[in-house]
Amino acid sequence: MPSAAIDDYLKTIYHHTEWQSTPITPSQLAGVLGLAPSTVTEMVQKLAVQDLVAHRPYGPVTLTDAGRLRAAAIIRRHRLIETWLVQEFGYTWDEVHDEAEVLEHTISDRLLDRISERLGHPRFDPHGDAIPDAAGRAQREAFVLLGEAPIGHSGRVLRVSDRDADLLRAIEDAGIGVGHIVTVTGRDAVRIDGGATVTLPTAATSAVWLTR
Structure with missing residues (x-):
């Protein structure tokens, strides 16, 4: 295979x-x-x-343990490449997924190590996904999906799903990014960093994760 x-x-x-x-x-x-x-x-x-x-x-x-280790290794490649493209080449976070899908199968381990060193061994990619270390370990905080957070819940944006580039752009246009503090004010409404309240696309409630 x-x-x-x-x-x-x-x-x-x-x-x-x-x-x-x-x-x-x-x-x-x-x-x-x-x-x-x-x-x-x-x-x-x-x-x-x-x-x-x-x-x-x-x-x-x-x-299995062997499967998880191999999966973590390829995910490490993908997420380091995404981070590299954003930080070094000016890609936006909605542009990097497809590029990384191609590059993750072609670059050498030596180049990957150089990329990680160049970036300061980042722990998270531009979407907030954890980058496993060389041993397959990844660190995450306790989290809650935006759509499952109760009204009044405040949390830091940990992760935004990268599956839908159009949705990523809509979330960014609303002023939300990884690291922002979001307070849930309604079914599709949030207040960002204690300031403006915005209405999000319904799909965003299943694409944004906050600290618990």
Whole structure:
């Protein structure tokens, strides 16, 4: 199996439980990857043989220790590259995901180490996602999804999902970015840094995470 294909599966499984705890099912995995369920089932079986995932028929898919280490390594590559593109080349946070998807499979470990050193070994990427260290460890604070935070909750923006570039731009246009303090004032409304109150696209409530 091509290494890039394996990495895409492992990354998706890893991503699914970064910001919530319910493991991914094969049908969810197929939906995210845009593949036929039968294709995903076949690949999951192959990954299980390689001891990269654990899976029982009709059950969820979870990473083994070996799978999690490999997933963390490719995610480290992706997020360091995103950070590099923003800090060194002036990319905006809605432009870097697709570029990193390509570059993560091509750059050498030596170059990746130089990038990390050049950036001062960052712990988070431009979207607030934790960058695993070389041993696969990543640090996160206690968090709550914006849409699940009660009215009156105030928290620092920890992370904004990078899955939808248009939504990223809308969130940025509203004045929200990683590190801002947000107070929930309504179903789709927040006050930013104690100042203006803005109404967000409904989709933003499931794309922004705050400190608990």
